[in-house]
Amino acid sequence: MAMRDTIIEMMTNIAQQQRKPLAPLQDDLNLLSSGLDSLCIAILVAELDEEFGIDPLSSTDDHNLPVTVGDFIRLYENAMQ
């Protein structure tokens, strides 16, 4: 499965389990407006590390979260290359 699809699927599942209403996941959607809270993002990052063995957020010096869903997906797509 492509990285993009994996991330979208994980986001959807996590939102469901954590009972968070999820906005339609488009690239320009602000992550913070997606419905996922910071714990959901932490779970997502942990699951992606588990699945692909990468954690691009911890290896950047800039600890700011990517702003949009698209930024987040690109960060992981680039880290896989």
Place this chain on the structure above:
Amino acid sequence: MRNIVVTGASRGIGLGVARKLSASGFHVIAIARTSGAELEAATAEANTNGIGQISFYEQDLSRIDMLSETAHALRKRFGLIYGIINNAGLGTSGLLCNMPETEIECLTQLNIVSPLVLTKHLLRSMLVARSGRIVNISSIVAITGYQGISAYSATKAAMLGFTRSLAREVGSLGITVNAVLPGFVDTEMTLDLDEAARRKITNRNALRRPTMIDDVASMVDYLVSDHAQGITGTAMVVDAGTTA
């Protein structure tokens, strides 16, 4: 077999906890700077009994810069980590007015910063599994005064704040976070107490006996078990009635 990390498991309370948890069927990952004959004997015993297991992992936990790597190495070598018992600690005593700043720093580094950072990294496994157990070994001196250990007491009280707020952060995932507050226990940490002081503490205990390592280990064993899935954010006093 569930993996559970016990820090400072080479002797004293941590060793007792490692023994108990392996007898309950956990795979205990025992962390300390050196292993030693007692831990080796406990490891052999666990392997013979065949219920649980103990593996030693050498790490100086005051090396905060190494802890992320440590967590990754543990995950790689042993698989997902179910829980962590933050037990390793320094018990430096002395009047605050005479205590060198470097000693205060060493105390806070090992007793506060290290468990926070290690837990942060090991939580990853628990987030993925949507379950887990964190037990922080505090002390009754977090809630009652004892002269000559103000710096140490401050570090133990820090564990209570950590426990309660982390319990709220991760509770929705079924991860429990609790503190255990032992009374005075006879270990290497308390060697500098003389016989008279020991007797005085024991005589003040409601049960007229000292707190044993096994008392503390039994509480930890309960908190990490499935029986304790409804208990989080608590501070469990295990002190033979010192504070009763």
